[in-house]
Protein backbone atom coordinates (compact mmCIF):
# COMPACT_ATOMS: atom_id res chain seq x y z
CA UNK A 314 0.00 0.00 0.00
CA UNK A 315 2.73 2.46 0.97
CA UNK A 316 4.72 1.86 -2.22
CA UNK A 317 1.90 1.54 -4.73
CA UNK A 318 -0.77 3.88 -3.39
CA UNK A 319 1.30 6.51 -1.60
CA UNK A 320 4.96 6.86 -2.57
CA UNK A 321 4.25 6.43 -6.28
CA UNK A 322 1.59 9.12 -6.02
CA UNK A 323 3.78 11.75 -4.50
CA UNK A 324 3.60 11.21 -0.73
CA UNK A 325 7.23 11.51 0.32
CA UNK A 326 7.14 12.59 3.94
CA UNK A 327 8.89 9.84 5.91
CA UNK A 328 7.00 10.57 9.14
CA UNK A 329 3.66 10.09 7.36
CA UNK A 330 4.83 7.04 5.38
CA UNK A 331 6.16 5.43 8.55
CA UNK A 332 2.83 6.03 10.32
CA UNK A 333 0.86 4.62 7.36
CA UNK A 334 3.13 1.59 7.37
CA UNK A 335 2.82 1.06 11.12
CA UNK A 336 -0.93 1.44 11.74
CA UNK A 337 -2.82 -1.83 11.02
CA UNK A 338 -5.69 -0.50 8.88
CA UNK A 339 -7.60 -3.81 8.96
CA UNK A 340 -8.08 -3.50 12.74
CA UNK A 341 -10.25 -0.41 12.22
CA UNK A 342 -12.68 -2.16 9.87
CA UNK A 343 -15.74 -4.28 10.70
CA UNK A 344 -14.98 -8.02 10.22
CA UNK A 345 -17.14 -8.34 7.09
CA UNK A 346 -15.09 -5.79 5.08
CA UNK A 347 -11.67 -6.52 6.55
CA UNK A 348 -10.39 -8.08 3.34
CA UNK A 349 -10.89 -4.69 1.66
CA UNK A 350 -8.60 -2.96 4.17
CA UNK A 351 -5.77 -2.21 1.74
CA UNK A 352 -7.96 -1.54 -1.28
CA UNK A 353 -7.32 1.76 -3.07
CA UNK A 354 -10.67 3.27 -2.09
CA UNK A 355 -13.08 4.14 0.71
CA UNK A 356 -14.65 1.26 2.69
CA UNK A 357 -17.97 1.24 4.63
CA UNK A 358 -17.60 1.18 8.44
CA UNK A 359 -21.26 1.14 9.56
CA UNK A 360 -23.81 3.87 10.40
CA UNK A 361 -23.68 4.86 6.71
CA UNK A 362 -20.10 6.16 7.16
CA UNK A 363 -16.84 5.27 5.42
CA UNK A 364 -13.13 5.06 6.16
CA UNK A 365 -11.24 7.20 3.64
CA UNK A 366 -8.98 5.80 0.93
CA UNK A 367 -5.37 5.40 2.21
CA UNK A 368 -4.06 8.11 -0.13
CA UNK A 369 -6.59 10.63 1.22
CA UNK A 370 -5.66 9.81 4.84
CA UNK A 371 -1.97 10.27 4.03
CA UNK A 372 -2.66 13.48 2.13
CA UNK A 373 -4.77 15.00 4.93
CA UNK A 374 -2.18 13.99 7.53
CA UNK A 375 0.56 15.62 5.45
CA UNK A 376 -1.44 18.83 5.01
CA UNK A 377 -1.79 19.04 8.81
CA UNK A 378 2.02 19.49 8.88
CA UNK A 379 2.60 16.83 11.51
CA UNK A 380 5.51 16.98 13.96
CA UNK A 381 6.22 15.26 17.28
CA UNK A 382 5.36 18.40 19.29
CA UNK A 383 1.98 19.11 17.63
CA UNK A 384 -1.41 19.06 19.33
CA UNK A 385 -4.09 18.23 16.76
CA UNK A 386 -7.89 18.12 16.55
CA UNK A 387 -9.73 15.74 14.21
CA UNK A 388 -13.46 16.16 13.55
CA UNK A 389 -15.10 12.89 12.43
CA UNK A 390 -13.39 9.96 14.17
CA UNK A 391 -15.27 7.35 12.13
CA UNK A 392 -13.27 4.13 12.41
CA UNK A 393 -10.45 5.84 14.32
CA UNK A 394 -7.93 5.06 11.57
CA UNK A 395 -7.18 8.68 10.64
CA UNK A 396 -6.74 9.54 14.32
CA UNK A 397 -4.37 6.59 14.71
CA UNK A 398 -2.21 7.78 11.80
CA UNK A 399 -2.17 11.34 13.17
CA UNK A 400 -1.29 10.05 16.63
CA UNK A 401 1.87 8.37 15.26
CA UNK A 402 3.03 11.71 13.77
CA UNK A 403 2.01 14.21 16.47
CA UNK A 404 2.18 14.73 20.22
CA UNK A 405 -1.50 14.09 20.80
CA UNK A 406 -4.87 14.04 19.08
CA UNK A 407 -8.35 15.02 20.21
CA UNK A 408 -10.96 13.44 17.92
CA UNK A 409 -14.73 13.95 17.97
CA UNK A 410 -17.44 11.65 16.56
CA UNK A 411 -21.17 12.29 16.55
CA UNK A 412 -22.12 8.58 16.28
CA UNK A 413 -21.57 7.23 19.76
CA UNK A 414 -21.17 3.62 18.61
CA UNK A 415 -18.45 4.48 16.11
CA UNK A 416 -16.62 6.57 18.71
CA UNK A 417 -16.80 3.75 21.26
CA UNK A 418 -15.48 1.22 18.76
CA UNK A 419 -12.64 3.54 17.73
CA UNK A 420 -11.73 4.22 21.37
CA UNK A 421 -11.39 0.53 22.18
CA UNK A 422 -9.27 -0.31 19.12
CA UNK A 423 -6.97 2.64 19.78
CA UNK A 424 -6.63 1.43 23.39
CA UNK A 425 -5.93 -2.17 22.25
CA UNK A 426 -3.16 -0.90 20.01
CA UNK A 427 -1.74 1.13 22.89
CA UNK A 428 -2.18 4.47 21.11
CA UNK A 429 -2.67 6.34 24.37
CA UNK A 430 -2.24 9.89 23.05
CA UNK A 431 -5.72 10.00 21.48
CA UNK A 432 -8.72 11.47 23.30
CA UNK A 433 -11.93 10.19 21.58
CA UNK A 434 -14.97 12.34 22.34
CA UNK A 435 -18.63 11.96 21.53
CA UNK A 436 -20.47 15.05 20.30
CA UNK A 437 -20.82 17.68 17.62
CA UNK A 438 -17.34 18.31 16.29
CA UNK A 439 -18.34 21.51 14.52
CA UNK A 440 -18.06 23.12 17.97
CA UNK A 441 -14.50 21.85 18.32
CA UNK A 442 -12.93 21.23 21.73
CA UNK A 443 -12.53 24.69 23.29
CA UNK A 444 -11.20 23.19 26.53
CA UNK A 445 -8.19 21.77 24.64
CA UNK A 446 -7.60 24.72 22.23
CA UNK A 447 -5.54 26.17 20.67
CA UNK A 448 -4.57 23.43 18.20
CA UNK A 449 -1.52 23.27 15.93
CA UNK A 450 -3.75 21.82 13.20
CA UNK A 451 -7.36 20.75 12.69
CA UNK A 452 -8.42 18.00 10.28
CA UNK A 453 -12.10 17.62 9.34
CA UNK A 454 -12.97 14.29 7.69
CA UNK A 455 -16.53 15.13 6.59
CA UNK A 456 -17.55 17.69 3.98
CA UNK A 457 -18.69 21.15 5.14
CA UNK A 458 -21.10 23.27 3.18
CA UNK A 459 -19.00 25.93 1.43
CA UNK A 460 -16.78 26.85 4.42
CA UNK A 461 -15.45 25.21 7.58
CA UNK A 462 -17.26 26.06 10.85
CA UNK A 463 -16.05 29.33 12.37
CA UNK A 464 -15.68 27.70 15.82
CA UNK A 465 -12.90 25.52 14.38
CA UNK A 466 -11.04 28.50 12.90
CA UNK A 467 -11.22 30.18 16.30
CA UNK A 468 -9.50 27.19 17.95
CA UNK A 469 -6.37 27.26 15.78
CA UNK A 470 -3.04 28.63 16.78
CA UNK A 471 -2.15 31.64 14.59
CA UNK A 472 -1.02 30.50 11.14
CA UNK A 473 -1.97 26.85 11.75
CA UNK A 474 -3.67 24.83 8.98
CA UNK A 475 -7.33 23.79 8.93
CA UNK A 476 -7.66 20.83 6.55
CA UNK A 477 -11.28 20.47 5.50
CA UNK A 478 -13.26 19.19 2.53
CA UNK A 479 -15.92 21.69 1.42
CA UNK A 480 -18.75 21.63 -1.05
CA UNK A 481 -18.63 24.45 -3.63
CA UNK A 482 -21.54 24.32 -6.04
CA UNK A 483 -21.77 20.80 -7.45
CA UNK A 484 -18.22 19.84 -6.46
CA UNK A 485 -16.33 18.91 -3.32
CA UNK A 486 -12.70 19.84 -2.76
CA UNK A 487 -10.16 19.05 -0.12
CA UNK A 488 -8.95 22.48 1.01
CA UNK A 489 -6.48 23.98 3.45
CA UNK A 490 -7.52 27.18 5.24
CA UNK A 491 -4.92 29.29 7.00
CA UNK A 492 -5.56 32.80 8.28
CA UNK A 493 -7.56 34.44 5.49
CA UNK A 494 -6.11 32.19 2.77
CA UNK A 495 -7.53 29.05 1.22
CA UNK A 496 -5.83 26.52 -1.01
CA UNK A 497 -7.71 23.98 -3.12
CA UNK A 498 -5.88 20.63 -3.09
CA UNK A 499 -7.91 17.94 -4.91
CA UNK A 500 -11.53 17.11 -5.78
CA UNK A 501 -12.91 14.56 -3.28
CA UNK A 502 -16.03 12.76 -2.07
CA UNK A 503 -16.78 12.74 1.64
CA UNK A 504 -19.76 12.02 3.89
CA UNK A 505 -21.48 15.22 5.07
CA UNK A 506 -20.46 17.15 8.18
CA UNK A 507 -23.67 17.22 10.23
CA UNK A 508 -24.05 19.86 12.95
CA UNK A 509 -26.47 19.38 15.85
Ligand code: SAH
Nearest residue numbers: 364389391392395410411437438454506507
Ligand atom coordinates in the same frame (compact mmCIF):
# COMPACT_ATOMS: atom_id res chain seq x y z
N1 SAH B 1 -11.39 9.75 9.76
C1 SAH B 1 -12.35 8.70 9.58
C2 SAH B 1 -13.29 8.98 8.43
C3 SAH B 1 -14.66 9.07 8.95
S1 SAH B 1 -15.95 9.52 7.87
C4 SAH B 1 -11.68 7.37 9.46
O1 SAH B 1 -10.46 7.32 9.38
O2 SAH B 1 -12.37 6.34 9.50
C5 SAH B 1 -16.50 11.00 8.67
C6 SAH B 1 -17.07 10.87 10.05
O3 SAH B 1 -17.49 12.18 10.45
C7 SAH B 1 -18.29 9.99 10.16
O4 SAH B 1 -18.04 8.97 11.08
C8 SAH B 1 -19.39 10.94 10.67
O5 SAH B 1 -20.27 10.33 11.60
C9 SAH B 1 -18.57 12.02 11.33
N2 SAH B 1 -19.24 13.32 11.50
C10 SAH B 1 -20.04 13.98 10.64
N3 SAH B 1 -20.44 15.16 11.17
C11 SAH B 1 -19.85 15.24 12.41
C12 SAH B 1 -19.86 16.22 13.46
N4 SAH B 1 -20.54 17.36 13.36
N5 SAH B 1 -19.14 15.97 14.57
C13 SAH B 1 -18.43 14.81 14.71
N6 SAH B 1 -18.39 13.85 13.76
C14 SAH B 1 -19.08 14.07 12.62
